[in-house]
Amino acid sequence: MLVEIKPAKIGLEAISSEELKIQNLLQDFPDSPSVNCGDRYGLERGNDGSVAAWQIISKTQEDIATELAAEGLRFLSFDEWEYACGAGSTTLFHWGDFSPSDFYPTKNLADWKLHLQPNLFGLHIAQNPYDCEIISDTHTVPGPDGGCSICGGMGSFLSWLPLATAYWQPDVLEWLDEGISGNFMGRVIPLP
Incomplete structure (x- = not known):
């Protein structure tokens, strides 16, 4: 094997970091490298300034x-x-x-x-x-x-x-x- x-x-599905819920997280937590909103969605900031966002299915x-x-x-x-x-x-x-x-x-x-x-x-x-x-x-x-x-x-x-x-x-x-x-x-x- x-x-x-x-x-x-x-259960993670990639979503656009432009979605309103992700933009709100970015504003509410400007210095956090990663943010999870319970068991619904979250984001992670890369060292290069990129943002990976997801929703949990x-x-x-x-x-x-x-x-x-x-x-x-x-x-x-x-x-x-x-x-x-x-x-x-x-x-x-x-x-x-x-x-x-x-x-x-x-x-x-x-x-x-x-x-x-x-x-x-x-x-x-x-x-x-x-x-x-x-x-x-x-x-x-x-x-x-x-x-x-x-x-x-x-x-x-x-x-x-x-x-x-x-x-x-x-x-x-x-x-x-x-x-x-x-x-x-x-x-x-x-x-x-």
């Missing part, structure tokens, strides 16, 4: 699976995601067996960013505990937990644990039932 190197965000896992199949693609299975995340290694995380004990994975520190680097397969996977990654399994979500361990105040080590290769949660899809838009997926091209 071939796996997408950078996971795709589900509500999608279910079944919707996406049907769209992928029409293109000859599919989601990763649970076992495939785990193998792809660990890049074939047996370490706790895709970067090794250690994590910092004095800060959260969302803190930007210049001296420690191993979790933000691609793994040994070159995949950008399990890098942010807030970014859920959707797979073919409808009962589990591997990897990131939507930020629950950080917002739940579980401490530094447990905030890193959702980035572990074999981490999964059986109940995350319960609160994603309304739609999986805004989450990530790594598309797969199956090979014979």
